[in-house]
Amino acid sequence: NAGVTQTPKFRILKIGQSMTLQCAQDMNHNYMYWYRQDPGMGLKLIYYSVGAGITDKGEVPNGYNVSRSTTEDFPLRLELAAPSQTSVYFCASSSRQDFNQPQHFGDGTRLSIL
Amino acid sequence: AQTVTQSQPEMSVQEAETVTLSCTYDTSESDYYLFWYKQPPSRQMILVIRQEAYKQQNATENRFSVNFQKAAKSFSLKISDSQLGDAAMYFCAYSWGNFNKFYFGSGTKLNVKP
Structure with a gap:
């Protein structure tokens, strides 16, 4: 039972490069989320999706894009990497069956932009 | 806007003793959910306990219990018989609405002394 799988676990980017976090x-969760966690801080919601083809912005969406073509996958894209995007990124999912279920988290991707 | 505040950046407890972590939140909603997550150095986000706002009874999970004061918008976590494995960052989270979006506090780092 894999749960939520994030790849890669670590990545170093140069300013201006692009990449996709998988x-x-x-x-079979309908709801999926992307968060970022800056050092010493809690998680901030970047984007979320309530089903295939449906996405919406969270608290800190600037500089990111998402897509949801299948129930299983929810990639996060950084188009022009900036030092301010250095962070740990978490993907999470939850069921829609019961109201306000706990979110299940992946192990995170540590991203450094130099 | 929903905000979650954890006013204790770091706390320490002796092994086998009891410690209480504080959390307050701001909301105008009457129905919502509150969570405590544990984040050990491995970076995993592990659900500790969950409380429904419409329930007056405080949630308990083995050595973990909460003190939920709805009028005061307070949601503290009590850890009894602290163990070395309890050392971690603890995040309080608030959830409201159909899409199960979470709002996190900034976290409390718990140290457990042998």
Whole structure:
């Protein structure tokens, strides 16, 4: 039972480069989320999706894009990497079956932009 | 806007003793959910306990219990018989609405002394 799988675990980017953080879940969850966690801080919601083809902005969406073509996958794209995007990124998912279920988290991707 | 505040950046407890972590939140909603997550150095986000706002009874999970004061918008976590494995960052989170979006506090680092 894999749960939520994020790849890669670590990545170093140069300013201006682009990359996609991958997230996949095998629990058939409708809801998926991307968060960033800056040092010493809590998690901030970047984007979320309530189902395939439906996405919406969270608290800190600037500089990111998402897509949701399948229930399982929810990739996060950085188009022009900036030092301010150095952070740990978490993907999470939850079920829609019961109201306000706990979110299940991946192990995170540590991203450094130099 | 929903905000979650954890006013204790770091706390220490002796092994086998009891410690209480504080959390307050700001909301105008009457129905919502509150969570405590544990984040050990491995970076995993592990659900500790969950409380529904419509329930007056405080949630308990083995050595973990909460003191939920709805009028005061307070949601503290009590850890009894502290163990070395309890050392971690603890995040309080608030959830409201159909899409199960979470709002996190900035976290409390718990140290457990042998």
